[in-house]
Amino acid sequence: MHTSTTSTAALEPWSIEQLQQATQGYWLNDKKPAGQIKRILTDSRDAEAGDAFLALKGERFDAHDFIAQVAAQGCDIAIVSRPVDADICQLVVEDTRLALGLLGAYRRQQNPQLKVIALTGSSGKTTTKEMLGSILSRLAPTLVTRGNLNNDLGVPVMLLELRSEHQYAVMELGASHQGEIDYTSNMVQPHVAGIINIGTAHLGEFGGRDGICRAKSEIYAHISETSIIPAVDDFAEAIRAAVRTEKSLSFGTGGEVYASDMVLEAQSSSFTLNTPQGSKTVRLPFAGEHNVENATAAAAFALAIGINLDDIVAGLEQAVGAKGRLNFIPHKEFLFIDDTYNANPGSMRAAAEVLAQQQGIRVMVTGDIGELGSSAAIEHYKLGRDLVSVKGINFVVAVGEFAPAAQEGARSTQYGKKMQAFLNQEQALPFLIDLIETHHPQPISLLFKGSRYTHMETLMAALMEKL
Template identity: 35%
Template sequence: MIEFSAAEIAALTGGRLVGADPAGPAIIVTSAATDSRECVPGSLFVAKPGEQSDGHLHLGSAFGGGAVLALAEREVAGPDGAPYPSVVVPDAVLAMGELAAETVRRLRAAGDVTVIGITGSAGKTTTKDLLAGLLAGLGPTVAPRGSYNGEVGVPLTVFQATWETRYLVIEMGATKPGHIAYLASLVQPDVGVVLGVGSAHAGEFGGVENIARAKGELVEALAATGTAVLNADDERVLAMRSRTAARTAFFTSSDDFAADGAVVRARNSTTTPEGNPSFTLTFPDGGEHEVVSPLLGLHHTTNLLAAANVAYELGCAPERIAEGLRTLAAASRWRMERTDRADGVTVINDAYNANPESMRAALRTLAELGRGRRRTWAVLGEMLELGESTIEEHDLLGRVVVRLNISKLVCVGPNTRALFNGAVLEGSWGSEAVHVDDAAAAEQLLAAELEPGDIVLFKSSNGAGLRFLGDRIAEGPDPQPSQDPGPDHAPNRPAALVEAASGSDASGKATQP
């Protein structure tokens, strides 16, 4: 993090500085954290209200770890009765955003930094990881940890940047119109990437067309000097070229697509017998390179192409891009994470996020990998935030499981009844599809019935928690409880967030991955 004084932070955020000795040395912060356990000497501790706890209750821990200043919504007294050194603001998260925006402004004024924003209904984190790996060969690169992609995660990513940073990769998620516009206003991206428009959060957005409008806020934020990198295989994304002043570049798996903008293409896209994407990568200059990625599933071809397209636009040599895609594996957890147990059971843990499109992609990969295996298992939890289409989408997914000839379907949780019913109505019979109340019941079933040669997929929305069950099953008999490293889950935000982003008075729920 570039340095800020307490006085500068107060001025930037319109906050009130308390607990600091006016006659003493200036307080200088050199890092920032929202978790008191991550504070080190020189930290700014952002005491935001959270889903599980209020950061104001942990100022003692933060300052004990080395924090020198808090960004807080109220004064908190220390052991001596005096308030901890703090900048008091009405909304700590919005104040984080203001500090992040100033950080980007100063980085731009001081040097050659390029900001890349990535959005889409699926694949953001994988694409971010791939792109960071490719750009690291061109210069110092900063990218989010895990799925830090909301109004908390984006500032935390910005705060990782230093004066030496050349590439700043920002993942942008949203659950309401105006969220991406707000995030883009903080970082002013030079390059905007849109991966796809799906039905994730359809209930909160009010339909897929509203999702498309929200994702397009990224390309609308680009200046004429910027570049919009668009998925030409998604009609809603392709239509966004009319919504941006920036030049456009495209990536596609189609041989037929043509455009005035630069096109990066995957020809002969398929998967290997091990499930790895394989294709001929072609560039606008006519160069062709064979790529077999270590990622798992054909759907990752979109993410690979997006990363390749951005890297090409930023000057990375095609040969280096192709070589990078051949070697870069998933860097974030619970994304098609494969474990081959010693007893012959294979576990695919993809339970960090789920929507109808990503569910179908994962199930197709399971069916492909299951050829020649003893049995295929799909352990599925609820897809959240689908609104009025929840029952329909779960019913349809159950039918897809049967059509793909998955051997065993385990529906986990009270809200997966429609998933189970869809499978039964499509023709699943006997014990091919079962419904269990919770992850503990699913674990008992799997412990009793998994056998060597089986392959099992875990897939659900983050809130369903199946990723931890997947971890335990991957460890084999007598596993130890797994720990969540705590990726970006911001709490519900007050209306001020959306008002700041879009002028709306709607409630601004936290961005989810």
Template identity: 35%
Template sequence: MELTLQQIAAAAGGTCCGENRRIASVVTDSREASDGALYVAICGERFDGHDFCAAAVENGAAAIVCERAPDAAVPYVLVKSTRQALLDIAGLYRETRRDVKLIAITGSVGKTTTKEMVWAVLSEQFQTLKTEGNLNNEIGMPKTLFRIAPETQAAVVEMGMNHFGEIARMTAAAKPDAAIITNIGVSHIEYLGSRDGILKAKTEVLAGMPDGAPLLVNGDDDKLKDFTDKRCRVVHFGIENARADIRAAEIEQTQDGMRFTVCFPGGEQRVALPVIGRHQVYNALAAFGAGLLFGVSPARIAAGLAGYVPAGMRQRIRRAGGVTVIEDCYNASPDSQKAALTVLAKTPAKRRIAVLGDMLELGSFSETAHRQVGAFAAEAGLDALYCVGEASKATAEAASGSLPAYWFAEKSGLFSALREAIRPGDAVLFKASRGMALEEVIQKLYGEWNVQ
């Protein structure tokens, strides 16, 4: 990174106080500061970064961006909002590296999985950077841009949001060359009012893209299948939509994953994807489209998808104690819970047991959504349903007329019941929003089964 403090002050609309130092890196955590670093003092809900300015300087920070004069003897840039300044500085650095092909990924469900698949595809041909973990908000996304290195040729940047304007601010900094919208569901509907509101928020990604840039959207999504915008070139991917530009056909599910043929303008390519579920095919189609847009050959795209590895707690399948365990505890929405239940229903097993926790941030739609999932579970051909959390009581109630359904207020009760119920030969799905920490139950069961 080669930026000066005066350049940063100009980009952030701030006032430079002190000498014009060169900046080698940007951090928001004082513990990560090193020689030549710029420390941005973020004001959070539970902390104030201004309290750690002295610590940042002790660790080598050369300068500070702040909303009030710091208690540290280094040059600083005074700004109205350090959160906005962080985005402005990231945008300044991105402007110096427009040679990097950057694709933004947003949507209600499947962002992180799609990001990982796109990374696997682009890495077949380019030195590719990706968003790490869930750093997809206005604080985390700039950190990805700051990691663009001299050797970086492509970047896959995930953008999440809770409110209007967040993606617009992120895309202004990232300046994507292309973007993907995975789907329009009901995640964060509590803050956005309706699916139309969610569509409006997701399409803010276009604001930072060049006119005519490609936007890949899910052609089977009712809010996206007819989507057009004069600012971009819309490319549809899908399974059911015969008009989709990139389409999957001849889909098969095996114990090891999904097999399908991708039909695209000018050809076809057989793909073997090492994860199961029809919803994963949509993620792979988006990644396939990204590869085509960036000039990766169909064969190399297929090789990248074949090497995809699920991230974190997203639908990892393990065999433990004679039980097939589907771990999917990172996040949950009505669409993703239904997709996971479909995966479970198609998993070979003596019995199929679903363990579902609350779906969070659904606002007034919460009870309806949980009942919809319960009704879906009742028709999915499962053998039992276990639910935990206050909101999931509605899920158990909706399913109880058609299959054995049990509800627990606490995870301790759920664990005790599962320990007695699960037997070798069963397939068990664990799915809930991140805040439910359902993986704690899985780890306790693994402990009972002596699984590392």
């Protein structure tokens, strides 16, 4: 499995006994290595002396095939679900995927000093997580989910990085099927956890938004202290019904933690953060009303684990967005907004509102949204209709298989001429160059966004190169 997810920090070693105890496996032919294990990893390319390589098996790959290679690299142990003909100590377990979960859970249990926050939602998870990381890491060493390590494999990989100096952990939990969040939240044992929102991401896998709500609500079964809930959501009642803790804290309009006096600037925002601990002004270095909402969610999680309001405000004001999340990049006399990390219908609309706040000619370049299942065409149609209707947006350039569906939606409005549709990036690039040349020297702001697999950052980079 070639996703390099290895941290550079020194990890806490494992003893041979701990490894066996955690995985409930047995040593093949009673052959055990001597000494401690410095780290457990799933990427064969990084395996070396002192490591244990855990061989995962997926639909299209089987890392058991790489065990001879890791042995040649000097790796001491292979954790396997079937013995392999290779000169390496083998810890045989029933299922390596589950063994990874057991190892993550074991490491979590070994760190009772830790205060753990877990969060899930359809959009805003990553930004809220980064805001929480900013609040907590000012106060004490904090482990924060990196990148998109939020699934049944990513969560335990993150937990393996826990060290005794960590006082806080912020774990983002994703769901691509029912039962996944039940599994990962049981592993992380959060003190405080909750849902940020229920949107339309992953519609295909869940057969509708109520299915998404059920899957994400699994997080509420494993909270030891306080449940966090959105005050405003189409599924607010269903979410409340899933809460099992005595204590809960709501955020958003009508909730206990909410924003007022909001001022939205082109690249930032300010608002009054109102909480049960009092109210404070926040100058947030993020654009868009949706990011103010993310900030109130982050504040609610932080309050629930005992962080005071001044520390929350200081952390929010110093927060930095994740790469590809509304990053503003001035390039020559143009403004490029890189929001290419991912997309769902809700975040696409929120990005359009941010673009509408910028200067000059405003161009939104969109890629397809994935994981919408049979609703993909209608969702893109509605998106096309809505994006061209955003006041202040001059052009929408849709790229991908569902671009024609988006264009049909645009044409159902009086603003149909604002949208151009292209099936691929190669076709879109000359149009964008021409668009910029036509309107230059007026200031031009361009926002790029699409689902991860569409790699809209490639089109953005190609356009920057040509200017």
